[in-house]
Amino acid sequence: MWLASEFHPEPEELPKFYPEGLLYALHYDRGAFTWNLLRHHPVWAADFAIFAEDRLLHQPFSHALNPFKGLPAREEHAGFWQNPFAPETKCIRTPADYIHHRFTKQQNDAEIAKFRQHYSVEGTHVLVDVSAWADCAFDKQQVSDYADGAADNQVEILPIGDFNDSDYHTDAVGSAHVSERAADQILALMKQDGSSPSTAGTSTR
16 A cells, blocks of 8 residues: 555665654664664664654644553554544645656556556455545545556545544544545455355465
8 A cells, every 4th residue: 555645666775764654663673773773773763863854843742642552552553553643623735745647548557557567466366445535635636547557446535533643644533434445355255266264365366
């Protein structure tokens, strides 16, 4: 599943940890390994500092009212980590915050077709989904048109209250909705293959 505003395969190598990844790492390992990682990659550290400052400016109270509970919270939800923020009440991102598509729709459709072909081996089904989008996002129609015909699902427009971070990270309610839709897709493929949940791993991945 790709983010609606960045719905395309990534043709370039990703040689760095993005701030969100470092945030996740720091939640679980604040030992020497993580700090040495940042020490040896000052650009990563600088990007993370800018990211953290932006979060504190835009959501100064969410972090204080909803502190991250660490591993116990993750284990309580069967390994699922939920952003510890309150539901959003309005979209906070502006047009300048969105990444504009680097490819035309025709180029993007062709790249997705290549992606499917590459991984569709030995009976493997490839599902290419686009994430849900907030109802107050200024470009919801644009991203819906961009993904049309290339994704296996339709862009779902959910209330902003189903998101709790940056207008695109869903909260528990929104995540449950997205998970149910993905499960419906997989179940449909299993029925199509004549497989059952116990044997689905051999025919649907």
